[in-house]
Amino acid sequence: MEQADLIWHNGELVAWEDAKVHVLTHGLHYGTGVFEGERCYDTSQGPAIFRHRDHLQRLFQSAELYYMPIPYTLEELRTATHELIAANELRECYIRPIAFRGYGQMGLNPLEAPVEVSIAVWPWGAYLGEEGKARGVRAKVSSWRRISSDSLIPHAKASGQYLNSVLAKIESIKGGYQEAILLDARGFVCEGSGENIYVVRGGQIITPPQTAGILDGINRRSLIQIAADLGIPVLERDLARAELTLADEVFLSGTAAEPGPLTRRLQQVFDDTLHGRSPRYQDWLDVVKLPTKAI
Ligand SMILES: Cc1ncc(COP(=O)(O)O)c(C=O)c1O
Numbered sequence: 001m002e003q004a005d006l007i008w009h010n011g012e013l014v015a016w017e018d019a020k021v022h023v024l025t026h027g028l029h030y031g032t033g034v035f036e037g038e039r040c041y042d043t044s045q046g047p048a049i050f051r052h053r054d055h056l057q058r059l060f061q062s063a064e065l066y067y068m069p070i071p072y073t074l075e076e077l078r079t080a081t082h083e084l085i086a087a088n089e090l091r092e093c094y095i096r097p098i099a100f101r102g103y104g105q106m107g108l109n110p111l112e113a114p115v116e117v118s119i120a121v122w123p124w125g126a127y128l129g130e131e132g133k134a135r136g137v138r139a140k141v142s143s144w145r146r147i148s149s150d151s152l153i154p155h156a157k158a159s160g161q162y163l164n165s166v167l168a169k170i171e172s173i174k175g176g177y178q179e180a181i182l183l184d185a186r187g188f189v190c191e192g193s194g195e196n197i198y199v200v201r202g203g204q205i206i207t208p209p210q211t212a213g214i215l216d217g218i219n220r221r222s223l224i225q226i227a228a229d230l231g232i233p234v235l236e237r238d239l240a241r242a243e244l245t246l247a248d249e250v251f252l253s254g255t256a257a258e259p260g261p262l263t264r265r266l267q268q269v270f271d272d273t274l275h276g277r278s279p280r281y282q283d284w285l286d287v288v289k290l291p292t293k294a295i
Pocket of ligand 1: 037165191192193194195196214215216217218219220253254
């Protein structure tokens with residue numbers, strides 16, 4: 001992976017190679033962490049973080065769902081992220097804030113373990129590759145079902161929960177595919193290993209609802225709004241597996257999209273939005289002030 005110079009760790013900027021934790025960190029053993037994946041894009045107004053407050057709000061919600069008090073306010077983490085991007089002099093980057101139960105208490109009761117918070121930023125290209133973004137990817141319906149709300153919390157973006165995505169991803173890669181599509185516990189289409197999913201049929205977009213065990217994706221919210229603004233009908237309803245085969249187009253959001261005329265149109269508007277070329281969605285961008293020498 002590419003590196004940056006500095007990482008924000010418990011309130012301080014530390015050198016990339018010094019951002020370390022103890023091997024008895026609670027989250028390492030039991031998965032007790034919550035995190036976000038965000039991106040900062042180069043725009044004509046400067047580097048801008050896409051829907052930054054919405055991501056941080058989801059981080060705080062994930063933490064609440066796992067009884068984890070984050071010892072900073074949302075605004076403090078927002079400012080810390082700006083400072084970190086500026087200190088690293090990055091114009092475009094991936095952003096990974098994480099809050100986790102740290103060192104000090106082992107065992108399954110995490111409530112006495114301290115909560116630590118880190119934010120890392122680094123340059124990271126398209127998750128499924130530029131080729132995948134431009135031409136699409138091959139995805140396989142996984143033999144693994146997406147975690148369900150009777151044993152975990154699909155609405156939370158929590159570290160331990162990602163073992164589910166990891167199993168599905170490994171299975172798809174070993175099978176010669178690039179991505180996995182997970183069904184929910186009932187056998188309906190749920191999402192990718194790290195992306196929400198959409199089917200286009202007869203000019204309509206269909207995507208699984210909040211109750212299907214999905215993560216409430218920030219890109220999903222944005223795409224639903226952009227589609228509505230473009231006059232494209234979006235249905236949030238259970239999606240049968242057969243509808244993947246019968247679809248005119250299938251696309252994923254979070255990272256990549258498979259080409260097709262309607263997907264392309266959305267991808268174009270979305271790309272303009274991310275890069276500050278769309279006045280309509282300007283308030284989704286949180287512009288970062290860089291030191292003058294980085295501009
Ligand atoms: C399991 C899962 N579903 C969906 C998404 C898409 O969410 P977002 O659009 O907020 O990146 C992600 C990405 O974080 C994810 O990990």
